[in-house]
Amino acid sequence: MTFLTYLISGLALGSVYAIIALGYTMVYGIAKMLNFAHGDIIMVGGYAAFFAFNKFGLSPVVSILASILVCTLLGVIIERLAYKPLRQASSLSVLITAIGVSYFLQNGSQLIFGSDTKIFPAMLMEGSLKLFDGRLMISYLTLFTIFTCVVIMTVLTLFINKTKIGKAMRACAEDKGAAQLMGINVDTTISITFAIGSGLAAVAAILLCSTYPSLSPTLGSMPGIKAFTAAVFGGIGSIPGALLGGLLLGIIENLTKAYISTQLSDAIVFTVLIIVLLIKPTGLLGKKENVKV
Amino acid sequence: MANPVLEVKNLGIDFGGLTAVNNLNMEVYEGEIVGLIGPNGAGKTTVFNLLTKVYDPSRGSILLDGKDIARMTTVDVNKAGIARTFQNIRLFGKISVIDNVKTGMNNHHAYSVADAIFHTKKRNESEKRITEKAEELLKIFNLYDSRDIEADSLPYGAQRRLEIARALATEPKLLLLDEPAAGMNPQETDELMNTIRFVRDKFAISILLIEHDMSLVMNICERIYVLNYGTLLAKGSPDEIKNNEKVIKAYLGD
Amino acid sequence: MKGIMNTLFGKKNRSRTISFSLVILVYIVIEILMHAIRMPRLFTSLLVPVCCYIIVALALNLVVGFSGELSLGHAGFMAIGAFTAVAVSGLSASAVPNGMLRLFLSVVAGCIVSGLFGLLISVPVLKLSGDYLAIVTLAFGQIIKSLINNMFLGFDKNGLHFSFVTNEVSLENGKMLLSGPMGATDTAKISNFTTGIILILITLFIIYSLINSKYGRTIMAARDNRIAAESIGVDISRTKTLAFVISAALAGMAGALYALNYSTLQPSKFDFNTSILILVYVVFGGLGNINGTIISTTLLYVLPEMLRSLQDYRMLIYAVVLIVVMQLTNSSRIRRFADRITDLFRKKGEE
Numbered sequence: 001m002t003f004l005t006y007l008i009s010g011l012a013l014g015s016v017y018a019i020i021a022l023g024y025t026m027v028y029g030i031a032k033m034l035n036f037a038h039g040d041i042i043m044v045g046g047y048a049a050f051f052a053f054n055k056f057g058l059s060p061v062v063s064i065l066a067s068i069l070v071c072t073l074l075g076v077i078i079e080r081l082a083y084k085p086l087r088q089a090s091s092l093s094v095l096i097t098a099i100g101v102s103y104f105l106q107n108g109s110q111l112i113f114g115s116d117t118k119i120f121p122a123m124l125m126e127g128s129l130k131l132f133d134g135r136l137m138i139s140y141l142t143l144f145t146i147f148t149c150v151v152i153m154t155v156l157t158l159f160i161n162k163t164k165i166g167k168a169m170r171a172c173a174e175d176k177g178a179a180q181l182m183g184i185n186v187d188t189t190i191s192i193t194f195a196i197g198s199g200l201a202a203v204a205a206i207l208l209c210s211t212y213p214s215l216s217p218t219l220g221s222m223p224g225i226k227a228f229t230a231a232v233f234g235g236i237g238s239i240p241g242a243l244l245g246g247l248l249l250g251i252i253e254n255l256t257k258a259y260i261s262t263q264l265s266d267a268i269v270f271t272v273l274i275i276v277l278l279i280k281p282t283g284l285l286g287k288k289e290n291v292k293v
Numbered sequence: 294m295a296n297p298v299l300e301v302k303n304l305g306i307d308f309g310g311l312t313a314v315n316n317l318n319m320e321v322y323e324g325e326i327v328g329l330i331g332p333n334g335a336g337k338t339t340v341f342n343l344l345t346k347v348y349d350p351s352r353g354s355i356l357l358d359g360k361d362i363a364r365m366t367t368v369d370v371n372k373a374g375i376a377r378t379f380q381n382i383r384l385f386g387k388i389s390v391i392d393n394v395k396t397g398m399n400n401h402h403a404y405s406v407a408d409a410i411f412h413t414k415k416r417n418e419s420e421k422r423i424t425e426k427a428e429e430l431l432k433i434f435n436l437y438d439s440r441d442i443e444a445d446s447l448p449y450g451a452q453r454r455l456e457i458a459r460a461l462a463t464e465p466k467l468l469l470l471d472e473p474a475a476g477m478n479p480q481e482t483d484e485l486m487n488t489i490r491f492v493r494d495k496f497a498i499s500i501l502l503i504e505h506d507m508s509l510v511m512n513i514c515e516r517i518y519v520l521n522y523g524t525l526l527a528k529g530s531p532d533e534i535k536n537n538e539k540v541i542k543a544y545l546g547d
Numbered sequence: 548m549k550g551i552m553n554t555l556f557g558k559k560n561r562s563r564t565i566s567f568s569l570v571i572l573v574y575i576v577i578e579i580l581m582h583a584i585r586m587p588r589l590f591t592s593l594l595v596p597v598c599c600y601i602i603v604a605l606a607l608n609l610v611v612g613f614s615g616e617l618s619l620g621h622a623g624f625m626a627i628g629a630f631t632a633v634a635v636s637g638l639s640a641s642a643v644p645n646g647m648l649r650l651f652l653s654v655v656a657g658c659i660v661s662g663l664f665g666l667l668i669s670v671p672v673l674k675l676s677g678d679y680l681a682i683v684t685l686a687f688g689q690i691i692k693s694l695i696n697n698m699f700l701g702f703d704k705n706g707l708h709f710s711f712v713t714n715e716v717s718l719e720n721g722k723m724l725l726s727g728p729m730g731a732t733d734t735a736k737i738s739n740f741t742t743g744i745i746l747i748l749i750t751l752f753i754i755y756s757l758i759n760s761k762y763g764r765t766i767m768a769a770r771d772n773r774i775a776a777e778s779i780g781v782d783i784s785r786t787k788t789l790a791f792v793i794s795a796a797l798a799g800m801a802g803a804l805y806a807l808n809y810s811t812l813q814p815s816k817f818d819f820n821t822s823i824l825i826l827v828y829v830v831f832g833g834l835g836n837i838n839g840t841i842i843s844t845t846l847l848y849v850l851p852e853m854l855r856s857l858q859d860y861r862m863l864i865y866a867v868v869l870i871v872v873m874q875l876t877n878s879s880r881i882r883r884f885a886d887r888i889t890d891l892f893r894k895k896g897e898e
Contacts, residue, residue: 092617277679376779397779
């Protein structure tokens with residue numbers, strides 16, 4: 001029974017990773033860049049919700065929407081100002097720029113919000129579901145997190161496969177030049193991708209901060225790295241891969257913490273990642289690229 | 294005729310359900326210049342990729358001096374004595390012209406990493422020999438004056454010549470040239486023909502070449518293989534090929 | 548005559564001459580300044596760390612610039628070198644009282660152990676490339692930090708005591724070398740600016756020797772065109788492994804030098820951010836550009852320290868510098884402008 005508890009909470013953590021990993025994977029698929037600032041957008045999302053709820057006294061739903069709006073705008077602005085001018089530049093220049101943006105967001109937040117840890121309010125829900133005569137307790141938040149992840153995945157998959165914008169995104173991911181020739185506005189499509197990815201980061205932020213209710217300027221770093229790992233784990237560029245990678249990572253991390261060692265959980269998670277990549281060099285669901293000679 | 298350097302027997306490869314090359318038999322003898330021609334998409338470059346083990350053959354054998362190389366790696370095939378150029382030029386763009394050629398000589402000049410770091414006599418002597426040989430090759434290909442510039446900044450024709458020089462630096466028995474005259478003007482092509490003959494004689498090697506420029510093929514090849522839809526359509530001397538009905542039909546279409 | 552000029556001032560040799568003269572010159576100037584006037588403590592305290600970061604940035608440039616693979620875990624190699632050196636130095640303190648000799652031993656040990664780990668991580672290097680390799684190096688860095696964070700090592704008259712995860716080391720009058728997340732405490736500070744400069748010179752010597760040899764040529768050939776390199780008999784895996792192992796060993800050397808400059812050192816010092824920091828130095832200095840790496844590391848390491856008076860704003864300014872420089876160096880408009888200026892000068896020269 002305790003195993004089930006750990007498994008379910010691992011699933012919830014994995015859901016958060018998956019939602020963040022989606023942002024990484026979508027941006028990677030279309031812009032071929034590792035957006036290292038993605039983790040820090042989560043942090044901004046956390047603060048945005050915190051201020052909307054605590055300082056301005058907005059309702060939870062409005063606070064969440066406000067947080068999503070802030071992150072979406074932030075993502076689009078970052079892309080336009082920092083990444084767009086570098087579209088022809090080497091991937092390392094883009095990587096360094098993303099690192100610069102990450103530092104900027106972290107230190108900017110530290111200046112504005114202070115480096116002290118703030119307590120994130122319980123704005124979503126409290127209480128838990130009791131099963132098997134109370135032997136199995138699952139908090140509603142955990143269930144809600146998993147549910148949100150499922151909804152996001154479904155909607156996103158439909159969006160990408162059925163809508164015009166979704167098809168444009170896939171076309172751009174395949175070949176930007178050809179997409180442009182077919183009349184697709186590549187700049188707009190990339191902006192939309194960043195907007196979606198960043199909006200999802202806000203959702204992840206609220207779920208994450210509700211589960212671990214402490215808010216600090218470096219809050220996004222570790223989940224960011226983990227989710228990035230999850231994206232690669234599943235096969236970067238692949239949306240089902242992000243889901244699978246995120247969930248597996250969350251489960252492995254939680255079970256390791258429960259049964260092996262809390263201190264060593266990072267080491268074990270990353271070792272599993274390396275082993276998986278050795279067996280499947282492009283991740284679990286990644287595509288193998290053939291070089292034409 | 295002399296001994297065959299290369300003997301290809303029943304060579305074939307499938308990509309998924311598609312058979313790209315099938316039932317190919319061919320020989321190249323010592324000191325020969327042999328042409329491999331055929332319409333676009335006939336599988337010529339695939340044959341080169343099979344011979345150099347970029348692709349693994351689905352069936353058949355490749356004998357180099359009687360030794361089967363069909364299970365070797367690309368690296369070992371080169372060590373065994375096959376060197377090649379590429380249809381879409383593949384130089385080491387960010388290193389100098391002479392270093393491109395020197396890289397080809399690695400396996401013939403042994404010195405250890407420790408030799409390299411401590412600048413031992415062994416290292417210095419090897420490097421001296423490497424430099425001399427590389428300069429000699431560059432002179433043959435008329436590249437000596439551009440020895441210190443980055444390979445990427447060479448003009449197109451010079452890049453093609455550099456690729457040949459680099460392949461020769463590995464001291465092959467058999468040299469595979471994939472469209473060596475592509476993108477060259479008639480005068481450059483003429484010079485190239487002379488150079489190809491010259492290196493064949495000087496280094497006593499055999500050459501197998503893919504080329505669309507028929508004047509070049511007919512001019513320097515002693516024998517020609519014609520490939521169509523991945524199978525051998527005809528083989529023979531340039532005159533035989535010129536008058537072969539099947540070949541004319543394949544090129545002109547039905 | 549042209550031949551002699553080439554040997555002395557040829558492209559590669561000129562870079563080497565500049566590197567060595569630059570480092571030696573800077574050393575002499577700083578030594579004279581330190582003897583002539585009282586330099587501020589802030590300045591002198593930066594000297595050894597700058598040397599360390601120059602070494603590790605040069606090491607990383609071997610992988611990123613010359614070998615063309617991205618590593619996001621070089622701080623991990625630094626950490627291995629650092630804590631190996633701390634352990635060796637601590638253990639040999641009574642046997643080898645001479646600080647210089649002990650420093651030498653510790654640095655060599657750090658180098659070797661880190662190089663061995665480089666060999667270990669090369670296994671994935673052979674199988675992966677690009678972003679997948681980058682993530683493996685990132686994971687490696689995290690694993691190393693996490694492992695050292697859980698190591699407890701001490702010694703007393705009964706010998707060495709080691710425990711993992713929980714501290715079960717109890718000593719009779721002994722000394723703790725590694726204390727988990729606290730890292731190394733009470734280390735003898737035996738490295739100094741001079742040894743830092745000597746190690747930079749050794750690093751430069753090794754890297755220049757390597758890239759001007761057949762091994763350097765294969766490393767760059769494998770970077771520029773993998774398929775062509777294989778076609779001329781270059782064993783890609785061995786080549787990449789070589790670059791990685793030497794780079795790891797040099798990074799370990801830097802870590803060893805770093806650790807022996809402080810009495811306390813925590814494993815968290817060598818986290819992901821440090822790996823990124825080193826990468827930033829390399830990219831700013833230019834891929835494959837050795838002198839650029841030395842200069843950029845010095846400037847970028849010193850910059851945030853100089854901005855200390857701005858306190859909270861310094862990292863923000865640092866971030867802005869990173870972004871702006873990347874925009875400027877990649878902007879076609881700026882590049883055209885620079886071209887026009889060089890053209891202007893060239894024309895003047897011709898007149």
